[in-house]
Amino acid sequence: xxxxxxxxxxxxxxxxxxxxxxxxxxxxxxxxxxxxxxxxxxxxxxxxxxxxxxxxxxxxxxxxxxxxxxxxxxxxxxxxxxxxxxxxxxxxxxxxxxxxxxxxxxxxxxxxxxxxxxxxxxxxxxxxxxxxxxxxxxxxxxxxxxxxxxxxxxxxxxxxxxxxxxxx
Amino acid sequence: xxxxxxxxxxxxxxxxxxxxxxxxxxxxxxxxxxxxxxxxxxxxxxxxxxxxxxxxxxxxxxxxxxxxxxxxxxxxxxxxxxxxxxxxxxxxxxxxxxxxxxxxxxxxxxxxxxxxxxxxxxxxxxxxxxxxxxxxxxxxxxxxxxxxxxxxxxxxxxxxxxxxxxxxxxxxxxxxxxxxxxxxxxxxxxxxxxxxxxxxxxxxxxxxxxxxxxxxxxxxxxxxxxxxxxxxxxxxxxxxxxxxxxxxxxxxxxxxxxxxxxxxxxxxxxxxxxxxxxxxxxxxxxxxxxxxxxxxxxxxxxxxxxxxxxxxxxxxxxxxxxxxxxxxxxxxxxxxxxxxxxxxxxxxxxxxxxxxxxxxxxxxxxxxxxxxxxxxxxxxxxxxxxxxxxxxxxxxxxxxxxxxxxxxxxxxxxxxxxxxxxxxxxxxxxxxxxxxxxxxxxxxxxxxxxxxxxxxxxxxxxxxxxxxxxxxxxxxxxxxxxxxxxxxxxxxxxxxxxxxxxxxxxxxxxxxxxxxxxxxxxxxxxxxxxxxxxxxxxxxxxxxxxxxxxxxxxxxxxxxxxxxxxxxxxxxxxxxxxxxxxxxxxxxxxxxxxxxxxxxxxxxxxxxxxxxxxxxxxxxxxxxxxxxxxxxxxxxxxxxxx
Numbered sequence: 001x002x003x004x005x006x007x008x009x010x011x012x013x014x015x016x017x018x019x020x021x022x023x024x025x026x027x028x029x030x031x032x033x034x035x036x037x038x039x040x041x042x043x044x045x046x047x048x049x050x051x052x053x054x055x056x057x058x059x060x061x062x063x064x065x066x067x068x069x070x071x072x073x074x075x076x077x078x079x080x081x082x083x084x085x086x087x088x089x090x091x092x093x094x095x096x097x098x099x100x101x102x103x104x105x106x107x108x109x110x111x112x113x114x115x116x117x118x119x120x121x122x123x124x125x126x127x128x129x130x131x132x133x134x135x136x137x138x139x140x141x142x143x144x145x146x147x148x149x150x151x152x153x154x155x156x157x158x159x160x161x162x163x164x165x166x167x168x
Numbered sequence: 169x170x171x172x173x174x175x176x177x178x179x180x181x182x183x184x185x186x187x188x189x190x191x192x193x194x195x196x197x198x199x200x201x202x203x204x205x206x207x208x209x210x211x212x213x214x215x216x217x218x219x220x221x222x223x224x225x226x227x228x229x230x231x232x233x234x235x236x237x238x239x240x241x242x243x244x245x246x247x248x249x250x251x252x253x254x255x256x257x258x259x260x261x262x263x264x265x266x267x268x269x270x271x272x273x274x275x276x277x278x279x280x281x282x283x284x285x286x287x288x289x290x291x292x293x294x295x296x297x298x299x300x301x302x303x304x305x306x307x308x309x310x311x312x313x314x315x316x317x318x319x320x321x322x323x324x325x326x327x328x329x330x331x332x333x334x335x336x337x338x339x340x341x342x343x344x345x346x347x348x349x350x351x352x353x354x355x356x357x358x359x360x361x362x363x364x365x366x367x368x369x370x371x372x373x374x375x376x377x378x379x380x381x382x383x384x385x386x387x388x389x390x391x392x393x394x395x396x397x398x399x400x401x402x403x404x405x406x407x408x409x410x411x412x413x414x415x416x417x418x419x420x421x422x423x424x425x426x427x428x429x430x431x432x433x434x435x436x437x438x439x440x441x442x443x444x445x446x447x448x449x450x451x452x453x454x455x456x457x458x459x460x461x462x463x464x465x466x467x468x469x470x471x472x473x474x475x476x477x478x479x480x481x482x483x484x485x486x487x488x489x490x491x492x493x494x495x496x497x498x499x500x501x502x503x504x505x506x507x508x509x510x511x512x513x514x515x516x517x518x519x520x521x522x523x524x525x526x527x528x529x530x531x532x533x534x535x536x537x538x539x540x541x542x543x544x545x546x547x548x549x550x551x552x553x554x555x556x557x558x559x560x561x562x563x564x565x566x567x568x569x570x571x572x573x574x575x576x577x578x579x580x581x582x583x584x585x586x587x588x589x590x591x592x593x594x595x596x597x598x599x600x601x602x603x604x605x606x607x608x609x610x611x612x613x614x615x616x617x618x619x620x621x622x623x624x625x626x627x628x629x630x631x632x633x634x635x636x637x638x639x640x641x642x643x644x645x646x647x648x649x650x651x652x653x654x655x656x657x658x659x660x661x662x663x664x665x666x667x668x669x670x671x672x673x674x675x676x677x678x679x680x681x682x683x684x685x686x687x688x689x690x691x692x693x694x695x696x697x698x699x700x701x702x703x704x705x706x707x708x709x710x711x712x713x714x715x716x717x718x719x720x721x722x723x724x725x726x727x728x729x730x731x732x733x734x735x736x737x738x739x740x741x742x743x744x745x746x747x748x749x750x751x752x753x754x755x756x757x758x759x760x761x762x763x764x765x766x767x768x769x770x771x772x773x774x775x776x777x778x779x780x781x782x783x784x785x786x787x788x789x790x791x792x793x794x795x796x797x798x799x800x801x802x803x804x805x806x807x808x809x810x
Contacts (some may be wrong), residue, residue: 001194006190010186014184018181018184022176022179038408039185039189042189043192046197046369071309100175102677104179107174112416113415114503126304130531137569146505153174
């Protein structure tokens with residue numbers, strides 16, 4: 001990668017960093033885990049930059065990598081005792097960002113994985129329908145139908161009330 | 169929604185670590201370039217170095233195509249058929265090699281129409297922590313079918329010909345609804361949101377003795393738990409080999425044997441030679457409809473006949489030249505909410521042993537075992553014609569799609585699906601002896617290089633003259649138990665996949681044939697304390713020093729038979745209570761053993777839960793609130809740990 005490419009890549013990192021971290025949290029990661037995942041996703045982008053750079057659909061490419069990284073983390077998490085920590089074990093940690101991410105997880109855990117991915121990518125990251133469809137490998141029509149079902153489900157979720165209280 | 173939107177904005181993400189990412193990226197790229205240079209020399213090395221970044225994907229991830237839409241199912245050395253005529257010619261060529269005066273063999277063996285145990289076929293080798301739906305599975309994150317599933321609020325189970333839904337949020341589980349499952353036998357479940365997928369034998373097809381057992385897949389919506397409703401039915405002519413779920417993607421591996429044809433057999437009026445001529449002519453007159461697997465996603469009420477809609481198009485079927493056999497093994501992907509949108513590709517041969525990680529699927533030749541409702545043919549083709557070599561095929565998974573990306577082979581035989589594992593793009597296999605090896609077991613590591621699965625490391629002579637009883641894989645460690653008279657437990661360091669290293673060996677009387685990691689470098693082993701395998705014991709092993717694994721505690725559960733080694737779903741590890749629940753059968757009595765790992769060793773408690781054959785239905789699963797469900801043949805109840 002030459003200097004121009006590297007500068008271009010650095011700009012790309014600055015533009016996408018926050019949304020990648022947020023998306024990782026919304027997809028179920030802890031805040032610190034989310035930063036690791038965003039970082040390893042971007043490292044992979046660097047090694048594949050020749051392809052990412054020319055991709056018609058850069059966002060789809062990058063968010064697909066993010067989803068893969070998340071899956072890998074979940075998969076390798078369990079040996080050496082980390083795994084044996086059950087999901088609610090970090091509740092004691094009182095720091096703000098844990099509170100926010102826990103509330104987000106509670107609100108979104110009611111969604112199926114498929115619905116959750118669509119909501120996060122389409123509604124929060126604000127990828128286009130085409131980008132979301134390419135990221136998830138599903139038809140644009142499916143993006144639309146899953147999004148509307150997921151939003152409906154969230155609208156009726158009692159966890160959102162708790163979230164509002166915690167944010168106060 | 170505004171609350172979530174606020175949360176989105178509130179999540180602090182700090183300054184992007186641009187410098188760190190650039191540094192790490194540069195290091196990775198240098199490593200990527202170096203690797204092929206060590207293998208190839210001269211001009212070829214330049215080409216390989218350039219190609220590596222494109223062809224070889226990074227460990228652990230599917231490499232999405234830039235557009236994210238283009239799908240090429242066969243990206244490596246396997247060529248799919250150009251058209252149906254070519255594919256038929258290949259089927260017939262193989263068929264003519266195999267057909268005899270007695271048809272596909274002598275004598276013809278009837279079909280076993282019982283359902284395979286979809287996940288556990290004779291597995292003496294091990295599994296790991298419970299999945300999100302409460303099943304003790306092989307690979308974290310990959311769910312496997314079971315007769316019972318939970319989403320934390322409901323329990324769904326197959327009982328006889330019905331699917332039952334229980335509400336488990338109250339003090340006692342309550343049956344809320346039930347639906348009859350028509351024309352399906354031995355159903356097992358997967359769960360995705362409000363959808364329950366029931367996979368079983370197609371009884372509509374079982375009645376036709378001449379045709380192979382088919383497979384029926386129902387999608388049941390439990391959106392209204394009081395009125396579960398069948399919303400989709402799919403029927404396949406193929407028998408089911410394996411079913412797995414990753415996220416919302418559900419994947420079936422199906423196999424079709426060669427077709428039932430109008431063969432004759434020699435008798436008083438027909439000589440051997442005449443029969444053979446007739447049978448060869450029958451094979452030559454087959455059409456592609458006779459060979460291709462078919463499916464039907466209609467009502468499922470009509471018997472499914474060949475000549476309907478092929479499950480795979482001819483140009484999505486590859487015939488590997490070096491793998492013998494006449495099974496058509498299909499990989500089918502779909503999601504629960506769009507069960508009718510299926511993606512399918514197929515291989516002809518005998519590679520039906522399936523292992524799946526989050527983003528890869530491997531098929532391997534199987535000597536005879538994972539072949540249910542199937543025939544002599546698999547046995548014969550592999551063991552007699554493969555010369556003791558196992559062929560391996562790697563597929564990359566992407567949503568519902570699978571693409572073949574590399575092939576390889578290894579001398580020796582794989583015992584079952586637990587013999588394979590993938591971590592960071594390295595396939596590790598535990599190989600037993602065959603005619604091509606010595607009389608010992610080996611551990612072999614392989615990595616994809618271009619289109620080849622290349623052997624990068626191996627250890628031989630693990631347990632000379634002994635059988636592998638159990639294997640447990642970790643990211644950088646394998647624990648292998650072999651058995652003849654004592655129970656050597658071997659620890660193998662896999663932190664350098666190209667240089668696996670035997671670190672330790674522990675010999676104790678008897679053997680453990682189910683190992684379960686319980687954290688802090690501890691393993692629980694369920695097995696027998698005596699060589700004649702009558703006294704069930706549970707041992708605790710400390711593997712913190714790989715060179716010096718110690719048995720730190722052991723409890724005796726008396727005479728009986730532990731179910732976990734044959735069916736890991738009969739075992740549950742409860743991390744919070746640090747307790748293992750495992751089903752023990754003693755004559756006609758079925759007991760649940762609760763083994764607690766404490767500071768001072770192991771504590772045991774035995775509870776009578778069931779009688780007789782219903783032992784195989786007994787399951788335990790933890791709910792998110794920590795309560796433990798006990799599912800027996802008749803009941804769903806809560807189980808008090810103390």
